[in-house]
Amino acid sequence: MTHLTFEPRFATANNAEDSQSPLCDQQFLYYSRHLLLPDWPEQHQLQLRQKKVLIVGMGGLGCPAATYVAGAGVGCLLLADGDNVELSNLPRQTLFRQQDLGQNKAQAAAAALQQLNPFIRIEAIPTMLDEAQLSRHIAAVDLIIDCSDNMPTKLIINRLCQQQQRSWLGASASGYQGYSWLINPAAGGCLCCLGHQQPLPPGGCLQQGIYAPLVGLLGLQLASMALQQFSTNAPRYSFVQIYQHQWQQFNRCQLLADPDCVICGATTNV
Amino acid sequence: MSEMIPIFVNGEPHQIAASTDLQQLKQKIAPGQQVAIAINTEIMPRRLWAGRTLQPQDQVLMFNLVAGG
Numbered sequence A: 001m002t003h004l005t006f007e008p009r010f011a012t013a014n015n016a017e018d019s020q021s022p023l024c025d026q027q028f029l030y031y032s033r034h035l036l037l038p039d040w041p042e043q044h045q046l047q048l049r050q051k052k053v054l055i056v057g058m059g060g061l062g063c064p065a066a067t068y069v070a071g072a073g074v075g076c077l078l079l080a081d082g083d084n085v086e087l088s089n090l091p092r093q094t095l096f097r098q099q100d101l102g103q104n105k106a107q108a109a110a111a112a113l114q115q116l117n118p119f120i121r122i123e124a125i126p127t128m129l130d131e132a133q134l135s136r137h138i139a140a141v142d143l144i145i146d147c148s149d150n151m152p153t154k155l156i157i158n159r160l161c162q163q164q165q166r167s168w169l170g171a172s173a174s175g176y177q178g179y180s181w182l183i184n185p186a187a188g189g190c191l192c193c194l195g196h197q198q199p200l201p202p203g204g205c206l207q208q209g210i211y212a213p214l215v216g217l218l219g220l221q222l223a224s225m226a227l228q229q230f231s232t233n234a235p236r237y238s239f240v241q242i243y244q245h246q247w248q249q250f251n252r253c254q255l256l257a258d259p260d261c262v263i264c265g266a267t268t269n270v
Numbered sequence B: 001m002s003e004m005i006p007i008f009v010n011g012e013p014h015q016i017a018a019s020t021d022l023q024q025l026k027q028k029i030a031p032g033q034q035v036a037i038a039i040n041t042e043i044m045p046r047r048l049w050a051g052r053t054l055q056p057q058d059q060v061l062m063f064n065l066v067a068g069g
């Protein structure tokens, strides 16, 4: 490959925040395969540099999602996770290596991603966010990607995004079952419209097991959906994509607002 | 004998009585379970289940959002 030597700190936060400066030569090279796409002019790359994305959960979904969002040049990533890297994570949590065992996931992921893309700003939040913190971060970013591994967190994000009328992406998986979604409050429909308000049995992948390639697929979907949200042809409706393992395919189903929904029903009826 | 029609539930072929609605199908396939139901390309709010009569070749997905990752 090339013998470009990267000065470790030659372009990070300052470049990411400077809206007017054009791409430098290294950035042109770095993003060249995207810039060759017919609908990906330099202007689009500069717009991505202005975007701020919050990723909640840096496990099997968050690692691939963050890798491709970072690689595409989204200018600022906030990565939140309170857990530490364990041996059983390594098969599917692709940003981690053996030397990361015991390290906080958000911090280990931020370090790995900064190596992958030195041109963006990456902040690690090494704690489990409480509701007030989540609410503040959601208000401060352009897009929220829920990669958490538990339903209570997803339901809090759902409620906060509904309150703040913010679009968000999410996914979940257990065993061979997997789902990804885009919720656009302006278009109607939310996670609670699916009728799963009651807490599901805890445990997740601890008890059910989890098919590693499926969380990878879902994480990449989230990254691609996030990039599409920053383009001009973003879907305007809310939807859920349902994985069917026997065909290894996803069915996209539009999420119709449930007028009886406790979270979005009242707003929809106004 | 009522007429039977072919539909698909989670990809598997099923024969059901014509004029069966989503509510009745859910009772038959997933009694007592908390599920969401998509039919063809739309997720139906449960309020509408009883009024949605199944048609031949309808593709029904019954699922329960699981958390993990």
Ligand SMILES: [Zn+2]
Pocket: A189, A190, A191, A192, A193, A194, A257, A258, A261, A262, A263, A264, A265
């Ligand atoms: Zn809702």
